[in-house]
Amino acid sequence: MPTLRVWGAGAVAGIVLIAAPVAVRSLDTDRGSQVSPVGARPASPADPIAAAQARLREVPDDAEALAALGGAYVERARVTGDASLYDRAGRALDRAPALSGPGTPTRVTALVASAALANARHDFAAGKESAVRAIEADPYHAPAYGALADAATQLGDTKGATEAIQRMLDLRPSVAAFTRASYDLELRGDVDGARTALDRALDGAFTRDEVAYCRLWQGELARRYGDPAGALGSYEAGLRTAPGDPALRAGRAAALADLGRVDEALAEYDRVTASAPIAQYLTHYGESAERAGRADLAREQFRLVAAQFAVQEAQGATDDVARAVFEADHGDPAEAVRRAEAERARRRSVHTADALAWALYRAGRADAALPYAVEATAGGWRDPDVLAHAAAIRAAASVDAGKAADAGNAGGTAGAGPTGTSAASGTSGGAR
Structure with missing residues (x-):
């Protein structure tokens, strides 16, 4: 079985971390979907959707803008929980390949975005298919291996996921590669290795979004494995970089609840779910309310969770x-x-x-x-x-x-x- 070599963030040769032989496991985040399989937020304009839309108003058949718009919609849906954005992403991505030549960078970008959309909708077989097509068109396109790894992890293809992540690391040892490596290591029980990979991701993070993303996953790992105080520090460090980020705020609320600061946790959950009513956050809010003896508040959150699942399913994101x-x-x-x-x-x-x-x-x-x-x-x-x-x-x-x-x-x-x-x-x- 393969091993995963996690290269140090500035290493050029020789410095490697050899992981144990591959086993299995997964984050969702989420729980399979509690949180999506780990990947990094791409560096982008302040509003990539607006930028792509502006370009399309000038050139309606611009394949590159359509591919960028589709990918931006997928990312916005992940952050906000707005499942209606998946349909918009699909319409943009359905048009992009037909307007770009086979093997062109734009075609590859569109295929990777299509893989991300399929993965977000939990159609992991379709996600794998689109990622494989992207790799066939360009075997050196690192993000395609990330999309393949995400699909393979959720399909239970541990060997395939590890090999895809290793290829991504070899091509481009980026935040996106290191965070996926962290998840892969965590799934096989190597929590220390997962922490090391996240540290290396943070070392290589340059944009605000990259830093915030690394802090989020450092917090998640710390909280899940018994260090709520450390988790709170990571979430708050992330929020200093990206104030208002809903995932970081939800993580902060969970860490506060774990530390027994229940009133603060409930207030934070109330604020974050008002702007990002994601099922995962609402569930955690309800569970914290339940533990605090707030039965009516808990029932309301669980009712909202059921409603969110119904909306997601109506948009094809089961x-x-x-x-x-x-x-x-x-x-x-x-x-x-x-x-x-x-x-x-x-x-x-x-x-x-x-x-x-x-x-x-x-x-x-x-x-x-x-x-x-x-x-x-x-x-x-x-x-x-x-x-x-x-x-x-x-x-x-x-x-x-x-x-x-x-x-x-x-x-x-x-x-x-x-x-x-x-x-x-x-x-x-x-x-x-």
Whole structure:
């Protein structure tokens, strides 16, 4: 299996970090989509959408402007949670290839943007296809390997993801490459290596957006692995660079909640969700409110989460992994199982394994959940939520096995009843 060589940010030869052999895991961010697979925000004009639109008013068939507009819409949708922008991106990107010659830089740019759009909509097979076409047109185009890595990670192709990231690092050891390398290392359990890769990303960050992005992921890594104070410092450092950034503000709110500064956390969540009503942020807001005993406030956030999922689906951006986990914790476990099984049929990754395991457990089927929980953690993934899911499932499955054995020893006169347990594990309010 391949190893990942993470080059130091100024290194030209010789200085490498050799990672352990590849296993599996994933961020979403998100949770598969809690946060999108790691990539860097590109350096761009203050308003790349306006710039592209202005160019298209002058030259309606400018392929380069159409490709830039499509990519900018995808990025804006990621930041704001406005799923309607995906349709606009698609219309621009559908036109761009026909207006550019085969193998031209503009065609490659359009294909990479199309891959990013497909990945954002969680159509990872289409994302992989567009990325491969871009690479076939230009084998030296580093961003195409980033789009390929994102798709491969979510499709469960760990080897393919690592190889794509390595190629990206070899071509251009940029912020985008190092942040993806960090995620790849984290998925296989090398958290120290993930931190090192993010440090090197920050060393090579020059634009405001790049610095803020690195600070965001440093904060996410610190918070998920037990350092909320360090996470808060990273988020606030990012906000000094990019005041008002919704992802950094949501991270700050989560870190404040983890530190027990609940009132501050709820106030921050209230502000950030007013401008960026993203399902992930609303879920965290509701969970923090729930822990604070604010049941009415929590229910309102969970209602808004369901509405956001409906809007996303109407725009073709289905996220059944995030929806399954949300339904398992805060909605209908049967619906959670249906969603998780549907996504599992499309892609076999650690994300879908964890989501299906948790949905089955919450539906009272711990025995059926156990193989998926084992799969989710077998490659080294150490995300605390995923480990907590696995621990709860193993405990419940052991109890059920004991009950079944007792019933058998009693001559089979008493049925073991339905397998599993519907008890909450206590992790539903965790840092997800």
